[in-house]
Amino acid sequence: MTQSSVAQPCTTPHYTLAIDSVSDHTFAVSVCVPARSKPVTTLTLPAWIPGSYMIRDFARHIIKINAVRESGEAVPLEKCDKQTWQYHCPNQTVIINYTVFAFDLSVRSAYINDQYAFCNGTSVFLQIQGLENAPLTLSVDKPPTAAWQIHTSMPQDDNPTPAEQRLQTASPNNGHTPGQWHYCCESYAELIDHPLFIGIAQSQCFTVDGIEFEVLFSGDAPVDIERICQDLKPICQHHLSLFEKPYPIERYVFMTLLSDTGFGGLEHRSSTALLYPRFDLPLPNEHSTRPDGYITFLSLCSHELFHTWNVKRIRPQVLIQPDLQREVFTEQLWIYEGFTSFYDDLTLARTGLISADKYLEIVGQNLTRLLHGGGRHVQSAAASSFDAWTRFYKQDASSVNHIVSYYTKGGIIAMGLDLLIRRQSDNQYSLDTVMKHLWNDYGKDEQGTPDDVIATLCKDKLNIDVGDYLDRVVYGTEDVDLSQWLDDIGVCLQYRTKLNSADKGGTNVGNNGHPHLLGATVKTAPMGVAVVQVNTDTPASEAGLHINDVLLAVDNFVVNENLLQRLLNTTTQAQIRLTVVRDGRLLELSLPVREASLQACYFTIEDRQKLQHWLGLDQ
Numbered sequence: 001m002t003q004s005s006v007a008q009p010c011t012t013p014h015y016t017l018a019i020d021s022v023s024d025h026t027f028a029v030s031v032c033v034p035a036r037s038k039p040v041t042t043l044t045l046p047a048w049i050p051g052s053y054m055i056r057d058f059a060r061h062i063i064k065i066n067a068v069r070e071s072g073e074a075v076p077l078e079k080c081d082k083q084t085w086q087y088h089c090p091n092q093t094v095i096i097n098y099t100v101f102a103f104d105l106s107v108r109s110a111y112i113n114d115q116y117a118f119c120n121g122t123s124v125f126l127q128i129q130g131l132e133n134a135p136l137t138l139s140v141d142k143p144p145t146a147a148w149q150i151h152t153s154m155p156q157d158d159n160p161t162p163a164e165q166r167l168q169t170a171s172p173n174n175g176h177t178p179g180q181w182h183y184c185c186e187s188y189a190e191l192i193d194h195p196l197f198i199g200i201a202q203s204q205c206f207t208v209d210g211i212e213f214e215v216l217f218s219g220d221a222p223v224d225i226e227r228i229c230q231d232l233k234p235i236c237q238h239h240l241s242l243f244e245k246p247y248p249i250e251r252y253v254f255m256t257l258l259s260d261t262g263f264g265g266l267e268h269r270s271s272t273a274l275l276y277p278r279f280d281l282p283l284p285n286e287h288s289t290r291p292d293g294y295i296t297f298l299s300l301c302s303h304e305l306f307h308t309w310n311v312k313r314i315r316p317q318v319l320i321q322p323d324l325q326r327e328v329f330t331e332q333l334w335i336y337e338g339f340t341s342f343y344d345d346l347t348l349a350r351t352g353l354i355s356a357d358k359y360l361e362i363v364g365q366n367l368t369r370l371l372h373g374g375g376r377h378v379q380s381a382a383a384s385s386f387d388a389w390t391r392f393y394k395q396d397a398s399s400v401n402h403i404v405s406y407y408t409k410g411g412i413i414a415m416g417l418d419l420l421i422r423r424q425s426d427n428q429y430s431l432d433t434v435m436k437h438l439w440n441d442y443g444k445d446e447q448g449t450p451d452d453v454i455a456t457l458c459k460d461k462l463n464i465d466v467g468d469y470l471d472r473v474v475y476g477t478e479d480v481d482l483s484q485w486l487d488d489i490g491v492c493l494q495y496r497t498k499l500n501s502a503d504k505g506g507t508n509v510g511n512n513g514h515p516h517l518l519g520a521t522v523k524t525a526p527m528g529v530a531v532v533q534v535n536t537d538t539p540a541s542e543a544g545l546h547i548n549d550v551l552l553a554v555d556n557f558v559v560n561e562n563l564l565q566r567l568l569n570t571t572t573q574a575q576i577r578l579t580v581v582r583d584g585r586l587l588e589l590s591l592p593v594r595e596a597s598l599q600a601c602y603f604t605i606e607d608r609q610k611l612q613h614w615l616g617l618d619q
Helices: 003-007 162-170 225-243 292-306 333-350 356-372 381-386 388-392 408-424 431-443 453-462 467-473 483-489 539-543 561-570 608-614
Strands: 014-021 026-033 041-044 062-069 078-081 084-087 094-101 110-112 116-119 136-141 149-151 180-185 196-199 201-208 211-218 251-259 264-267 271-277 491-496 520-524 529-534 550-554 575-582 585-592 600-605
Touching (some): 026 041, 116 251, 149 201, 196 211, 225 292, 225 431, 264 292, 292 356, 333 431, 356 600, 356 608, 381 408, 408 431, 408 453, 408 467, 431 453, 453 467, 529 539, 550 561
Parallel strands (some): 014 136, 211 251
Antiparallel strands (some): 014 026, 026 094, 116 196, 136 180, 529 550, 550 575, 575 585
8 A cells, every 4th residue: 555545535435346256156345435424324235226127135145244444443334134234433434345146147137157247236336325426436356367358338437546546455355456447437326327247258349420339249159240230230320310419328338148048138328238049149151131039139239229218318207216225116117118119129120120021020929929918908007017026027827817018018009109199190290209209308307207298298299189098008908909000001910820829920820720729838848748827718727727737648649739739629529638747646637629719910011102101111
């Protein structure tokens, strides 16, 4: 410690983060709390992360924690509840040292493996009560190997003060690494809104309308990053053009954790954390069209980037300064996730990354998914938003019968609203107009939206009354009747029966006869099929099939997924006999044979010129 660093006191909070152990999957964290006149200082760790509405109790991953004065003398630290600590040491700088276990491969938490370390601030950075809005700094210890580099959207601090650097001498990580990266934030809320990636990665940057975008993929898997960047450029341009200048970002990072089968995305103010299967992405020198897995990735990127405006700036009043210690309830997630779900795929069609036909296939699949669940007649989209903390984020196998997704139905509501507005305004306005007003009136200054914001905005700004529509499909449980407007865009909605439980809809498979309904979702088992879901008021529920049953045979013939549906479709009996294993017991059940309902949706194009005009492809 130099004499100059001793002379300068710690005047603002300073954090230090280090990879403590790769094999043990641990971070070492230190927080320098400046001297305060208050007799008691309280520190907390968030219980949830914005954008993912579920209590996750991140503090359970803190393995050990202690407090010391700058001299190294211990300060008693009292744990008050599952995520809160206090100490009594007025008018003195105190350093909190703790270790965090990081082995949750998701976009929500923290994870360390042999290739990289990743974390969200909500998982690792304690909040100092009373200093939430104070500026702060962060230093990240550089790992011993130069191959591990840091990537984040957090603003760099190019001139760290001696007081910031001094914390190394009081931290157990002192001398662990040859140097540090330094960052600065205006508040704790900003600190936890920039995920950090430290490790081996492929990255490439491109610029759109003056904004720098960085695309990052963890590890060293073969990925055609140049092609992906080229495909992301029009998506970024679309979103920037929709909301217009001034833009709320100067730099943005698409941070993707590659895995074998994982999937996820979480928005942040200037970045997104993504989790995606590595071999669903294009390989170098792979000259092919865009397969479904890659289209889904581009849609995911589109979705999370759109959140830069619609969630991170335009957001419900209750989420402007949310209490991260407990649930914060809102009925508006159908707007924020639903509208964003509408625009993610629509953007791909508008920019020509997918054809109009492919876009309609995706919408048809979304409608099929929505019609599959009886819960849409039980729970409204507004109630689904409010109950996200428990019923949506903590689904069980029977949730399909009791809840509706504010993502899926919200996206269809948004499409219907766009068509309604266009019809009522003679194509003068659209949902784009609504989004621009939301941004100008609520997003730029982050005012926070009231529950009735869409109805009020449409009435006041567009002179269009959408109240009845929203009452029926948002606050009520009616299906969105798109058919009344589809002629305006030159398409027709068609229905057919599903081939089997894996049939996603979206396309016309031709004449599939008159299949019979099972009413359960199944998956392949070592022998027979396992029952994953049972829909209410269907033959499966009437037969007494239970979730986790293993359906071995139909009329004494051992089945797989395909044969099960074939035997069901071709029977001429009024019922068939099922042989089932339930919890180690062998059962015989009778399944009534009933004609399947029309639950698979697809579109036919009646006037391609109208469709091209709606998508903006004729300009």
